[in-house]
Structures are given as C-alpha cells and as structure tokens.
Amino acid sequence: MPELRGVAGIIVFIGVALLLSTNRRQVKWRPIVWGIVLQIIIAALFLGKGIGLEVFQAINNGVVGLLDHAREGAYLVFGQLAIPPGQTGPEGEKSLGFFLAFQALPTIIFFSALMATLYYIGVMPIILRFFSYIFTKFMHLSGAESLCTASNTVVGIESVFAIRPYLSQMTHSEFHQILTAGMATIASSVLGFYVLLLKDTFPMIAGHLVSASLLSAPAAVVMAKAMFPETETPKTMGKVVSGERVSAHSLVEAILLGANEGLKLTLGIVALLIAFLGLVSLANALIGWTGLQLSHIGIPLAGITLQKILGWVFYPFTILIGVDVKDAGTISMILGERTILTEVVSYKDLARFIASGRLADPKSAVIASYALCGFSHVASVAIFVGGISALVPERARDIASLGLRALVAATLACFQTAAVASIFIPAGQSILFKG
Secondary structure, eight states, X not given: OHHHHHHHHHHHHHHHHHHTOSOGGGOOHHHHHHHHHHHHHHHHHHHSSTHHHHXXXXXXXXXXXXXXXXXXXXXXXXXXXXSOTTOBOTTSOBOOOOOIIIIITHHHHHHHHHHHHHHHTTHHHHHHHHHHHHHHHHSOOBHHXXXXXXXXXXXXXXXXXXXXXXXXXXXXXXXXXXXXXXXXXXXXXXXXXXXXXXXXXXXXXXXXXXXXHHXXXXXXXXXXXXXXXXXXXXXXXXXXXXXOOOOOSSHHHHHHHHHHXXXXXXXXXXXXXXXXXXXXXXXXXXXXXHHHHHHTXXXXXXXXXXXXXXXXXXXXXXXXXXXXGGGHHHHHHHHHHHHHHHHHHHHHHHHHHHHHTOOSOHHHHHHHHHHTOSOOSHHHHHHHHHHHHHHOGGGHHHHHTTHHHHHHHHHHHHHHHHHHHHHHSOOSTHHHHOO
C-alpha cells in the first residue's frame, strides 16, 4: 500500500539523516518530532476531506486565476508569443505554440511584484511572524533561523536579508539550517511559473504546490537538525525576531522593486538552464561514448546518461515516497535529473509524461510534484552559499563547508514531504483534475 510505504519512507529518510549526522549523540528530538507533527497537521488540513478540501480548491483556483492576470502584461510586450497553446488572445489571435521565455518566465516577474505589494501593505510580515513563532516556540529553534526558514516559503535567497544583523554570530548548525531550508523549499515567485508549466495536464497542481511548499519548511528542520545538530548556543535561541527588510516608501516603489527582483530571478533561471543543459549534454556525450566502448567488451552500458545513473540511485527512495512500482523507473529518473538540471526541466518532463499517458497511476504524478517542490539541485548550492557568503564574508569558509551536506538534507526533506503527502493523497484520476 502506498500509505504504508509513505510511513516507512518517513522512518527511512530520518534514519539516513541520522546515519549522516555529524554528532548523533547530540541530536535533539524535539525539532524532529515537532517537524513531523506539523507536517501531518498541514497535510491533514490541506489534503483531508471536508473543509480542508474546500480550502485546497479555493487556493488552487485563486493561484490559477492570478495567472490569467499575469499574462496581461506579457501579452502587451510579446504579443502572440505570450498566448499559451490551446488559448486565444484578447483579439482572437491563435497561439503560436509554447515558448518558455514568453509564456512561463514572465509570471515570475508578476508574482514577485505581487509579493512585494503584500509585504508593503503588511500582510506577509504577519504571516511570516506567525510561522516564525511556531518554529521558535514549538521546535525550539533560534529566532533567526526560524524567521529565515519561514521566509523561504515566500522568497528564495532574499530571505537571508531579513536576518542580516545575526549572520556574523550564527552557529554552524544555524547556517546548515538556513541553507537546507533554502534548497528544500520554493519561492512563491516561481510557484506560479511551475503552475503554468503543469496546469493544462494537471489542473489541481496549484493547490498541491502550495501544500508542498508549506510541508517542506518543517521537513527542512527535521533533516537539518538530524544531520547537523546544535552543539553551540545561538544568540537568538528562544527569541522571536522581527528581522530586517528594506522598506519601500510607496506602493509604486514596492511594485517596482518587486518587478526588478523578479527580472533578476528570471534572467538567473535562463542563465542556469542554458549553462547546465549544455554542460550536462556534453557530460552525457562523454559518458555515452565510454558506455558504448564498454559495451563492445561485454559490459552493457550503451546509452547510459547522468540522468539514468541518478535515476538508479533514487529508485529505492522513489518506492519509499509511495510512487506506484510501475512508475518508479520514470519518476526516479525525473528526480535524478532535478539534481543536475534543476526542477524546471523535471516539471516540464512530468507534464509531458502526464500528457502522453506514460504514468500508470495518476497518484504517482502528484507524489512526484511534491518531491520536486524544492531548489535541491547543484546550482542552488552555488547560489545560496555564494549569496550568504557575500553578506558575511568572514564566515564564507564555514558556509562553504556546509553546502553539499545541506543539499543532501534538502533532498531528503523533499522526499519526506512527498512521503507525508502520499499518506493523505487519495487514489484515482480525480486528484489530477478535481478535488
């Protein structure tokens, strides 16, 4: 049963984190136990029946509705190129096909400006302070790492600006926590982007991604504190901190700043895709040539790629998150390619596999969407380590030493999120098309 495999997965993933722990004797069980409890509560609220289902559908419809408004600006700038396949423009123009740069990426700019607006009018600070309070008081984290972890469900690397005054005195465990949280969650600005990639084949994707984003924050705490327990005394332990954020002087300035941040993020994604797709293609050509030569001497490795190798590595984890055994090979390859090609490519492949009917069980697609909901890939190590080090250069060596460990912790956190979700997600085609 997928539900039982999900329970087993939670246990195994925490076990792996403990095996990789820097100091198993110093592991404190309070943040781990409360992290699991919070995940179960969130999953029950979002994925349970009754009022939870109504909230889930309302969130899904709200995000999809926002995307319609996001396209208005893109259409004015790019014309027919901004019209998604199967739709028509305001004047009846037909779509010219799917163009990532003109249809999906502009949504990042829109959502970034929207989040900046919500910050300016005071909505987001209240929400983040609430979650920061929960993490600080229940999970016994420091105020600084709590605030940063909560902020990562809304923004990406920018979350560290909120705790800039505390960075120089942070412990190694705190740095590991904020790196893990940054790579285990996704920013709301790119959530709309992923929804646009999948909503035609997976209409309920928006609700699931919001659910996954919230689930991944406590999962990041579980894995980070299991792998690198606190052995020092954080300066803000037990304190709820407000954080530091550059405030706009007017609503128009807030929108302008948000749009500019969205543009930077969009250009960063474009650069990463161009660079990593090209480099991985080159690596696969070299690996493929080597595999072909080995096949001539009786070792059957023809056609081998980095994605296939990582797919083999992630296969047992894919089974443990509740994916149907018939789909495990396909989903494990998607999870593997996320590690080197970013979740953008993986979500595109997931949409393609759903549309082509390649997956035997619709639930496999939903579980995969949870497992992919995070920045846990090689490029993020450079982004988060480099970004935080730039703010506190005197701690650059400490931060750099934690990068790869945090990537492993973030990957395990994403898997745990998927395992928890698999326990509550119902079977059947309806989970793709309706609540």
